[in-house]
Amino acid sequence: MARELNEVGVVGLGTMGAGIAEVLARAGLSVTAVEVSEGALARGRAHVEQSTDRAVARGKLDAAERDAIFERIRFSSSLEDLADAELVIEAVPERMELKAEVFAELDKICPPDTILATNTSSLSVTELSVVTGRPSKVIGMHFFNPAPVMKLVEVVQTVVTEPSVVEDVEALAERLGKVDVTIGDRAGFIANALLFGYLNHAVAMYENRYASREDIDAAMRLGCGLPMGPLALMDLIGIDTAYEILDTMYKQSRNRLHAPSPVIKQMMTAGLLGRKSGRGFYSYAEPGSAEVV
Numbered sequence: 080m081a082r083e084l085n086e087v088g089v090v091g092l093g094t095m096g097a098g099i100a101e102v103l104a105r106a107g108l109s110v111t112a113v114e115v116s117e118g119a120l121a122r123g124r125a126h127v128e129q130s131t132d133r134a135v136a137r138g139k140l141d142a143a144e145r146d147a148i149f150e151r152i153r154f155s156s157s158l159e160d161l162a163d164a165e166l167v168i169e170a171v172p173e174r175m176e177l178k179a180e181v182f183a184e185l186d187k188i189c190p191p192d193t194i195l196a197t198n199t200s201s202l203s204v205t206e207l208s209v210v211t212g213r214p215s216k217v218i219g220m221h222f223f224n225p226a227p228v229m230k231l232v233e234v235v236q237t238v239v240t241e242p243s244v245v246e247d248v249e250a251l252a253e254r255l256g257k258v259d260v261t262i263g264d265r266a267g268f269i270a271n272a273l274l275f276g277y278l279n280h281a282v283a284m285y286e287n288r289y290a291s292r293e294d295i296d297a298a299m300r301l302g303c304g305l306p307m308g309p310l311a312l313m314d315l316i317g318i319d320t321a322y323e324i325l326d327t328m329y330k331q332s333r334n335r336l337h338a339p340s341p342v343i344k345q346m347m348t349a350g351l352l353g354r355k356s357g358r359g360f361y362s363y364a365e366p367g368s369a370e371v372v
């Protein structure tokens with residue numbers, strides 16, 4: 080029978096980490112949410128506040144439930160506070176050296192049976208597992224943006240992940256109200272491997288001035304019934320995150336579909352990171368907002 084995980088940690092409170100912390104706390108788990116600096120911690124907290132306030136405004140949550148969610152999240156700037164966690168989900172930026180550093184630290188701090196999960200969307204879970212002394216307890220738990228809304232969790236098992244760890248994480252995903260799919264460790268897993276070739280192609284179409292951003296997005300929304308056009312979705316995902324994912328997939332597969340369109344790197348360098356910075360393919364009323372100006 081699956082182990083019920085109740086004490087969990089999240090490391091990194093960017094768009095994904097903050098969303099994951101919210102999902103866990105909404106499901107009644109006790110969450111320790113860790114960021115490196117007080118500033119980053121305040122931004123992570125503000126992200127959860129914005130999301131839960133929106134749910135209250137829409138009548139999906141009452142104020143008491145929102146307060147209870149915040150009581151279940153302990154915000155901290157020290158990884159040492161994860162010493163009692165049964166599961167830690169890492170959601171720091173998509174760079175191997177950063178994630179490896181976090182995993183090596185967690186390995187020292189957490190008890191040997193703590194499950195270490197990564198929310199990576201393209202890096203090798205196996206490579207991360209071997210920086211720890213517990214590769215069999217390392218797994219991928221890949222959420223989708225916005226985490227409180229999107230139903231899928233990809234559970235990524237390596238060749239050494241213990242079957243009981245897979246079961247525990249699958250059971251947790253279901254408790255969070257998500258649908259899980261379990262797959263092996265390959266860059267992009269299922270969803271990103273299929274999605275990012277399409278997104279990259281849409282960017283190339285825009286870059287080559289074949290069509291306007293509005294027309295590309297309208298074509299996919301209205302012609303194919305997608306909730307968002309590809310350029311608006313790039314802004315939601317974050318241009319830097321999208322670049323890292325494409326670059327990793329391209330390096331692994333050498334499939335030209337995934338060779339990042341040049342403008343993506345240029346936008347990243349110029350700080351046009353999408354919604355989170357206030358400007359990407361579109362401009363937004365304020366950083367983080369969904370309102371296009």
Ligand code: 3HC
Pocket residue numbers: 130133134137139199200222223224225226227228229271274306307312316320
């Ligand atoms: N955080 C929390 N909740 C949010 C949110 C956010 N950022 N954005 C929207 N929501 C909630 C709203 O509160 C609303 O909730 P309700 O139905 O309970 O009232 C619901 O989502 C619908 O929102 P809206 O009515 O404002 O807007 P839409 O109907 O246009 O939905 C959307 C917004 C859910 C973002 C929708 O456009 C969508 O599904 N877009 C596609 C998203 C997608 O493809 N994500 C995957 C990206 S790839 C990825 O994440 C992988 C990673 O590795 C990069």
